[in-house]
Amino acid sequence: MTTALELHDVAKSFTMHLQGGVRLSVVAGVTFSVHAGECVVLAGPSGAGKSSILKMIFGNYRCDQGQILLRDGARSFDLAMATPRQMLALRDTAIGYVSQFLRAVPRVPTIDVIAEPLIVCGTPRDVAHAKATAMLQQLNIRGALLQLPPATFSGGEQQRVNIARGFLPDLPILLLDEPTASLDAGNRAAVRELIVEKKRRGAAIVAVVHDENVREAIADRIVEVSKFAAAA
Amino acid sequence: MNLAANESEPLLIGEGLTKSFGRQIGCRDVSFCLHEGEVMAVVGESGSGKTTLLRLLSMQTESDAGRVLYRMRDGVTRDLATLGEAELRFLARTDWGFVHQDPALGLRMAVSGGANVGERLMAVGWRHYGNIRDAAADWLSRVEIDIARIDDRPATYSGGMRQRLQIARNLVTQPRIVLMDEPTGGLDVSVQARLLDLLRSLVAVLKLSAVIVTHDLAVARLLSHRIMVMKGGEVIESGLTDQVLDDPREPYTQLLVASILQP
Numbered sequence: 372m373t374t375a376l377e378l379h380d381v382a383k384s385f386t387m388h389l390q391g392g393v394r395l396s397v398v399a400g401v402t403f404s405v406h407a408g409e410c411v412v413l414a415g416p417s418g419a420g421k422s423s424i425l426k427m428i429f430g431n432y433r434c435d436q437g438q439i440l441l442r443d444g445a446r447s448f449d450l451a452m453a454t455p456r457q458m459l460a461l462r463d464t465a466i467g468y469v470s471q472f473l474r475a476v477p478r479v480p481t482i483d484v485i486a487e488p489l490i491v492c493g494t495p496r497d498v499a500h501a502k503a504t505a506m507l508q509q510l511n512i513r514g515a516l517l518q519l520p521p522a523t524f525s526g527g528e529q530q531r532v533n534i535a536r537g538f539l540p541d542l543p544i545l546l547l548d549e550p551t552a553s554l555d556a557g558n559r560a561a562v563r564e565l566i567v568e569k570k571r572r573g574a575a576i577v578a579v580v581h582d583e584n585v586r587e588a589i590a591d592r593i594v595e596v597s598k599f600a601a602a603a
Numbered sequence: 604m605n606l607a608a609n610e611s612e613p614l615l616i617g618e619g620l621t622k623s624f625g626r627q628i629g630c631r632d633v634s635f636c637l638h639e640g641e642v643m644a645v646v647g648e649s650g651s652g653k654t655t656l657l658r659l660l661s662m663q664t665e666s667d668a669g670r671v672l673y674r675m676r677d678g679v680t681r682d683l684a685t686l687g688e689a690e691l692r693f694l695a696r697t698d699w700g701f702v703h704q705d706p707a708l709g710l711r712m713a714v715s716g717g718a719n720v721g722e723r724l725m726a727v728g729w730r731h732y733g734n735i736r737d738a739a740a741d742w743l744s745r746v747e748i749d750i751a752r753i754d755d756r757p758a759t760y761s762g763g764m765r766q767r768l769q770i771a772r773n774l775v776t777q778p779r780i781v782l783m784d785e786p787t788g789g790l791d792v793s794v795q796a797r798l799l800d801l802l803r804s805l806v807a808v809l810k811l812s813a814v815i816v817t818h819d820l821a822v823a824r825l826l827s828h829r830i831m832v833m834k835g836g837e838v839i840e841s842g843l844t845d846q847v848l849d850d851p852r853e854p855y856t857q858l859l860v861a862s863i864l865q866p
Contacts, residue, residue: 385850386852387857388853388854388857388858389854389857389858389861426849426850430843430846431843431845431846431849431850432846432849432850433846433850433852455828455829455842455843455846456638456641458843459828459843477796477799477800478796478797478800479800491807
């Protein structure tokens, strides 16, 4: 099996200057790797640092220490050292991230929100729209909603829009932060299907999932994050 | 998978830009690179040097130290200070756009909306009246101004319409860089959202590079790839926009982020 992503001794802390410079250690010594076609689920109680690890991989949080290696055959690239431009390019071509919350520009129709990542990478508009439409059907979003901006949708609908946007491009690394948190059973199953399909296509997935059924269905390995608790 | 981004030459480089007004510091030692298609936000509160930086970049103000380098269309990077008056004027008409916070500064209020857009085209050599009018009409519709208003003067437009007209006037000649000073300042929230959406799609479609000065972090998050935080004329923190806003390191940036009102 080929390793796609490798974390070595990664640490993260926050210094809160507004609270008198209190230093808050989140995680330390985080070490694990993910293979292509494998899903690693990060487990642990709230506040253990699961989301922080995902955010460091995506470059959303700075990585204080250690290496986050993206592997492509014999080559590797340390995401912890990436320049903003490199990180932005990798987000288009290598690393996808689905968060719990949809952040979209007001007034942009749902279909465009979802198709955007494909269009950015050069997919023709009509092809991207056709793929986005198909993906939304799979996630049980009514066709009538496609031309509306997602701001007024229900929480579950917004989350599915977010999932569709994240799952549409075929990227080698996919980070999932509670993708099924506010979904009903039927839609949880649909998302589970999408994740399994992504694995089959060789994506390396790191996920934070609390729902036991979903976790059971997708996890190849569980990494307990509380063992990386930083010594305070 | 492409492990490293193509390291093309930057389009615009600021090097050690410094300007003081008497004892008052405008900008101190500001350096950055901007690549094609990249949008950089400059944030910080009033008086932090944001607007001075924009004026230095557009050669509206002469710097005390430092230089502005620009990669011309022929691929040669030149120091703007070495260009002649005529060359600079030509660049300002063709390659560069400048969107002022107050549209009245960037528009000619005494001529029609259509003429405001057409004038930039005439400046780059367009002569055929019909073509100019068609292009102006096309741009008015792109910025969602009713074509029926094409012959009205901007003085009769609302604030939001004026700002959109100013943007059309700047973009009609397909510039490579647009410098914007608080482009959504002073507008109603609904108008602001429309303008943001418009700017975002134009920047993406035209592969524009832009420097956007704003004190609104939400605007910076929506529009920019990278962000520079300024305080007292100096850059105190810079990086990926979401990284700086979600994991701010400097005390002042943390204060800015913590001060955002959550609706």
